[in-house]
Each structure stands twice: as structure tokens, then as C-alpha cells.
Amino acid sequence: MSKIYGFIYKLIALGMVIFVLIIASPLAYSQINAQVQVIEKKPAAVTKIDGTPVILGAQKLFVIQAGVGSFTAAERAQTVAHRVETIANDSTIKVESFKIVDEANITNILAGEKLLFTITDKDGKAADTTRQELAREYLQKFEDVISKYRKERSAKSIILGIVYTFISTIVLLISLKFLNQIFRRSSIWINHWRETHIPAITIQNIEVLSASRFTALLHRSINFLHLVAVLGILYIYLPLVLSLFPWTKPLSTNLYHYFIWALHRSLQGFLKYFPNIFALGLIIFFTYYIIKFIRPIFKQLGSGSISIPGFYPEWAEPTYKLVLFLIIALALVAALPYLPGFGTPAFQGISVFLGVLFSLGSTAIVANIVAGTILIYTRAFHIGDRIQIGDAIGDIVEKTLLVTRIRTIKNVVITIPNATVINSQIVNFSTLSQDPNHYLILHTTVTLGYDVPWRKVHQVLIDAALATEHILAQPAPFVLQTSLDDFYVSYQLNAYTNKPTIMSKIYSQLHQNIQDKCNQADIEILSPHYAAMRDGNQITIPENYLSKDYKAPGFRLSPLENLFNPPNGK
Numbered sequence: 001m002s003k004i005y006g007f008i009y010k011l012i013a014l015g016m017v018i019f020v021l022i023i024a025s026p027l028a029y030s031q032i033n034a035q036v037q038v039i040e041k042k043p044a045a046v047t048k049i050d051g052t053p054v055i056l057g058a059q060k061l062f063v064i065q066a067g068v069g070s071f072t073a074a075e076r077a078q079t080v081a082h083r084v085e086t087i088a089n090d091s092t093i094k095v096e097s098f099k100i101v102d103e104a105n106i107t108n109i110l111a112g113e114k115l116l117f118t119i120t121d122k123d124g125k126a127a128d129t130t131r132q133e134l135a136r137e138y139l140q141k142f143e144d145v146i147s148k149y150r151k152e153r154s155a156k157s158i159i160l161g162i163v164y165t166f167i168s169t170i171v172l173l174i175s176l177k178f179l180n181q182i183f184r185r186s187s188i189w190i191n192h193w194r195e196t197h198i199p200a201i202t203i204q205n206i207e208v209l210s211a212s213r214f215t216a217l218l219h220r221s222i223n224f225l226h227l228v229a230v231l232g233i234l235y236i237y238l239p240l241v242l243s244l245f246p247w248t249k250p251l252s253t254n255l256y257h258y259f260i261w262a263l264h265r266s267l268q269g270f271l272k273y274f275p276n277i278f279a280l281g282l283i284i285f286f287t288y289y290i291i292k293f294i295r296p297i298f299k300q301l302g303s304g305s306i307s308i309p310g311f312y313p314e315w316a317e318p319t320y321k322l323v324l325f326l327i328i329a330l331a332l333v334a335a336l337p338y339l340p341g342f343g344t345p346a347f348q349g350i351s352v353f354l355g356v357l358f359s360l361g362s363t364a365i366v367a368n369i370v371a372g373t374i375l376i377y378t379r380a381f382h383i384g385d386r387i388q389i390g391d392a393i394g395d396i397v398e399k400t401l402l403v404t405r406i407r408t409i410k411n412v413v414i415t416i417p418n419a420t421v422i423n424s425q426i427v428n429f430s431t432l433s434q435d436p437n438h439y440l441i442l443h444t445t446v447t448l449g450y451d452v453p454w455r456k457v458h459q460v461l462i463d464a465a466l467a468t469e470h471i472l473a474q475p476a477p478f479v480l481q482t483s484l485d486d487f488y489v490s491y492q493l494n495a496y497t498n499k500p501t502i503m504s505k506i507y508s509q510l511h512q513n514i515q516d517k518c519n520q521a522d523i524e525i526l527s528p529h530y531a532a533m534r535d536g537n538q539i540t541i542p543e544n545y546l547s548k549d550y551k552a553p554g555f556r557l558s559p560l561e562n563l564f565n566p567p568n569g570k
Contacts, residue, residue, distance in 0.1 A: 051126075052077035056084050057149055058250040061141045066122035080117050087111045088146045095143050100135045107135040109142065116142060152246040161244035172237045176230065183226040190218050235259070276338040283338075287331040291324060298323075318376045364419070365402065371418035372401035380426050386500045388427035389416060395501060409504050429500035439472060439496040442503060444510065447488040452523055454481065457491050460521045464513035465495040470506050472496040519545040 051065035052074040061084070064077045071079075087093050097112040109116045117138060124131035151157060235255070242252035300306040302316030341347045376399075381387050385396050387406070394408035404421050406414045432438035448457055458479045465477035477495040484490075493514070497506055518525050519541050539546070 054080050054084065056081065056088060056145050057152075057246060058253065059145050059148070061145055062138055064123070065126040066120070068118070068120055068122070083114070083116055084142065084146065087114060087116065088149045091150065095147050098139055098143055100132075100139055102132060102135075107131045109135055109139050111142075149246075152249075158245070164244050165241050168237060168241055172233065175233050179226065179229050179233070183222055183229075186222050187219060190215060190222070273340065276340075279338045280335055283331055283335045287327060290327060294323060295320070312379065314379070314382070315377065318373070322373070364417075367419045368402045368417050371422040372399070372404075374422055375399070375404070375418060381428050381431075384501075385428055385430040386503070387429065389421055390424050392416065429503065439475065439498050440500045440503070441494050442471075442497055442506060442510065443492055443494045444507065444514070445482065445490055445492045446514065446518075446525065447485075447490050448523065448525070449488055454489065454491075456521060457489075457523065460517045460523060461491060461493040461514065464517040465493060465510060467513045467517070468495070468506060468510045470497050470499045470502065471510070472498065 051063035053063050054061045054077050064073045064080070067073050068076060093112050093114070098116070099110050101108045101110055105121065107119045109119070119131045119135050119138070121131055124134050127134050239252040239255040242248040242255070297306070298316045298320035301308065301311065301319075302313050304313050336342055375381075381396050381399075383396050383399065386394070387396060389404075389406065392406050392408065392414045394406040394412075394414065396404065397407045397413065398405040401418070403415050403417055406416065408414065429440055432440065446457075446461065461479050462477050465471050466473060471477065472495075475496050477493065480492040480494065482490045482492045493510075495510070497503065499506065515525065522541065522545070524539055524541055539550075539552070
């Protein structure tokens with residue numbers, strides 16, 4: 001039952017299409033006539049065809065080139081066209097009644113007793129013949145065109161047009177259904193072949209397009225072809241149906257002409273542009289193979305198989321990218337003159353606009369790119385290095401042409417523009433960390449009073465360094481006395497390490513060991529100012545480091561008068 005209902009719905013739709021075509025035909029015909037009349041009145045059109053045509057329906061009978069008295073050629077053509085249309089629509093006037101009546105200076109063409117057209121000697125001269133000969137030629141055209149006009153508008157022709165429209169619509173529906181079946185089955189086949197016959201597209205072991213994406217691309221291509229096929233069938237069907245009725249036949253002709261004109265212009269443009277396509281092909285060919293030639297060279301430089309004095313392996317990849325950019329830029333410059341529309345005002349306007357936009361909006365970008373390039377070739381740091389840029393200390397996790405990213409010891413990633421990096425002082429703790437002659441030196445300063453023997457301090461600090469994990473025994477730690485101040489001596493402990501990435505942890509453990517070793521050696525780490533002025537206060541060394549018989553010193557007392565009358569009069 002559902003199939004029967006579907007067939008009934010299609011028949012109803014078919015009937016509506018035919019009804020709309022029949023109803024819309026006179027309106028379309030009137031619009032075409034209005035457009036033709038407007039074209040006839042334009043001086044440019046008259047000049048182009050050297051006269052004004054007389055048109056019945058969509059058929060041009062002849063061209064009037066000369067005026068008569070105050071009547072211009074265009075006015076004569078309009079009048080004749082109106083007479084011809086009136087007579088053509090009057091079936092009581094037979095074509096056999098058309099005749100020529102020759103008078104002294106004019107020749108008339110009559111339809112029965114009604115005047116069709118008056119031919120003068122000027123008309124004959126303009127047509128390079130006599131008016132009598134011209135009259136016989138025009139009479140034959142009147143008979144042929146009016147006969148055809150009446151035949152096309154007869155009841156028989158209209159009924160045949162409706163029948164042919166019905167048949168054409170049936171064929172259209174069958175064709176569309178057939179296309180739907182073909183493309184639907186094609187989609188089903190593609191789904192079945194996805195895992196077996198449709199492989200992934202790879203280039204040198206790099207998967208460019210996976211099997212699933214390739215399948216989706218095939219589905220989109222099938223859908224696009226389906227749409228093109230449907231539009232093509234509709235484009236054939238519509239002009240065909242329009243050509244079956246005299247009122248819409250001009251529309252059919254115009255549709256075909258538009259397609260042929262577009263196809264001709266496209267083919268002509270392609271043939272005209274073909275030398276440019278050939279030049280573009282050569283540019284692309286040479287650019288591709290130049291890049292393909294230099295790529296292995298830079299790979300060998302990066303791996304160390306090829307060495308150039310003064311050229312470091314880590315420079316290979318960025319240098320290749322710069323050379324690649326220059327090659328592509330030169331190729332674009334060479335290809336621009338061969339692109340469609342090059343040199344036109346629109347192309348020049350877009351180029352100027354893009355240039356201004358780039359110059360105004362990319363100043364910071366260009367500065368960062370230049371700075372990034374300089375940083376690469378100065379070899380200031382590498383991925384994984386522990387560095388300090390300004391107040392930021394951490395490990396390099398990424399460096400690009402635009403920014404440098406640092407991960408701090410607190411696992412915070414800081415992004416710094418390369419223009420800022422290049423203008424800052426860069427401290428690299430990792431550059432020499434693996435060089436036996438130039439290990440990283442960690443240093444810390446302790447201030448102690450003059451009452452502590454300096455040799456004892458040196459030994460205690462060195463012992464604290466050697467007790468610290470990741471501090472190297474060789475080269476041996478050493479101590480420098482950096483200053484002799486009023487109340488204390490500054491002792492700077494220096495120790496070597498090859499683990500710069502954990503130097504914060506090493507510093508913490510080193511300070512712990514300094515505290516332990518100083519306490520074990522009865523060295524009080526306290527402000528020398530406090531120690532020099534201490535009176536009656538217990539020492540600050542932890543109790544477990546003190547001897548069992550330790551007693552805090554007592555307070556020193558002095559008579560009050562000594563404050564006002566110091567000894568020796570001081």
C-alpha cells in the first residue's frame with residue numbers, strides 16, 4: 001500500500017508541475033517580449049545590428065534599417081511587429097490571402113485587406129536590392145513565420161506539449177530514482193571495503209590519511225557527484241520542457257545558450273591561460289625537487305654524518321626551515337605573475353591591504369621571530385637546560401621562533417617572548433655541567449666571629465660539603481674568606497656538582513649539613529653582633545651537642561657610679 005500511495009503522490013506532483021508550466025507560460029512570454037522591446041529601444045543595440053529587428057514570438061523576421069518621414073526605423077519596426085502579432089492571432093485571416101501591391105513609389109504587403117508593411121525605395125537601397133524583390137522576400141517570411149506561430153499555438157501542439165512534458169517528467173523521476181540507487185549502493189560498497197580494499201595513504205611511513213578519513217572523503221565525493229548528476233539531469237529536463245510550449249521556448253533557448261556560452265568562455269579562458277599553467281607547473285616541479293635534494297643534506301648534518309667546521313648539528317633543522325622558507329618565498333615571487341588576476345586593480349588593492357595589515361600587526365611577531373633565530377645560532381641554551389632569565393629560574397621545556405617556555409622548580413610553566421629573552425641576561429647552569437674541567441660550582445656564605453679559628457671553619461665547611469649528596473669529591477670543595485668585617489669573617493663554601501637540575505635540593509641538603517657539622521664542632525652559627533655582646537645568655541648550640549658539665553655564663557655587675565665616673569676619668 002505504501003508503494004501505491006507513493007506512486008499517487010508522484011502523479012499529483014507531476015500534475016502540479018505541468019499545471020504550473022502551463023499557467024506560467026503566458027507570463028514568462030510577456031516578460032520576454034517586454035525585455036525584447038526594451039533592447040530594441042536601446043541605441044547601442046540598434047547600432048550593433050545596424051537596424052531594428054521585427055520579432056514575432058522569439059522569431060526574427062527581418063531588420064528595418066531606414067525610416068519613413070518622421071517615423072524612425074525603431075518606430076516602424078515596433079508598428080510592424082504589432083500588426084504581425086495581431087494578424088497572427090487572428091485565425092480568420094488566412095496565410096493564402098497575403099499579397100503584394102505595387103504602387104508608384106511604394107510596395108505594400110497586405111494580409112487580406114489589412115496592411116502589414118510598406119516598403120520604400122530607401123528600404124531596398126539599404127538592403128542593396130529593389131523594393132519589389134525585397135517585398136517578395138518579406139512576404140515569404142511573413143507566410144512562414146505566421147504559419148509556424150499559429151501551428152505552435154494550436155490545441156494539438158499544446159496537447160502534445162503536455163503529453164511530452166508528462167513523459168519527460170516520468171523519465172526524470174525514473175532517472176533520479178536510478179541515480180539514488182546507484183549512489184546508495186556505492187556508499188554501501190565503500191563501507192564494506194573500508195577495512196579491506198581501502199587502505200590508509202602513507203608517504204615514507206608517515207600516515208597522511210587514515211582509512212576512516214579516506215572513506216569519509218570518498219563518501220563526500222560520492223555525494224558531490226550525486227548532486228552534480230541531479231543538477232545536470234534537471235538542467236536537461238527544464239529547457240526540454242520549456243521548449244515544448246511557445247510561450248516558454250525563448251527561456252529554453254536562453255538556458256542552452258547560457259550553458260554553451262559559459263562552456264565556451266571557460267574553454268577559451270583555459271586555453272588562453274594554459275601557458276601560465278605550464279609555467280606554474282615548471283616552478284612547482286623545480287621547487288619540489290630542490291627541496292627534496294637539500295632535505296637529506298640537512299638530515300646528514302643533523303645526525304653528524306656530514307660535518308662542516310663551525311656548523312653545529314643542532315643548527316641543521318632550523319637552518320633547513322629557513323632555507324625552505326626562502327625557497328618557497330622565491331617560488332611564490334616567481335609564480336605571482338602567472339596567477340589569475342595578477343596586475344588587476346583588485347589584486348593590487350588586496351596586496352596593498354595585506355601589506356599594510358602585516359606591517360601594522362606583525363611588528364612584535366617579526367621581532368620575536370628574529371630574536372628566536374638569533375637565540376638558535378648563539379646557542380644560549382638547549383631543551384632541558386637549567387637557566388635563569390630575569391627572575392625566572394627553571395628548565396627549558398620548549399623553544400620556538402616566537403617564545404621560550406621554562407618550567408620552574410615549582411612546576412610552573414613560564415612563557416617568555418623571545419624579544420624579551422634576547423634583551424635579558426641569560427644564566428645557563430647546565431652548559432658546562434658535564435665538562436670535567438668546568439663543573440657547576442654551588443656556593444654559599446657563612447659569617448662567623450673572630451673567636452672561631454679559621455682553619456677549623458674551613459675543615460668543617462668542607463666536611464659538610466662532602467657529606468652532601470651529588471657534591472663531587474673531585475674536584476674537591478674549597479672555602480674562600482671573602483671579607484674581614486668589624487664583628488665577623490665571611491666564609492664562602494664552594495663545591496662542585498654535575499646535577500644542575502636539582503641544585504635547589506642540593507643547596508637545601510648542604511645547608512642542613514653545615515648546621516650539623518658546625519654544631520658537632522662547637523661552632524655557634526649566630527649573629528657575631530649578638531655573640532660579642534652576650535652576657536649571662538646560654539649558648540645557641542642545641543643541647544645534644546653540648547657537654548654535660550656546660551653552664552651558662554653569669555651576668556657581670558658594675559657599680560652604678562662607674563657609669564657616671566668611669567675609671568681613669570674616661
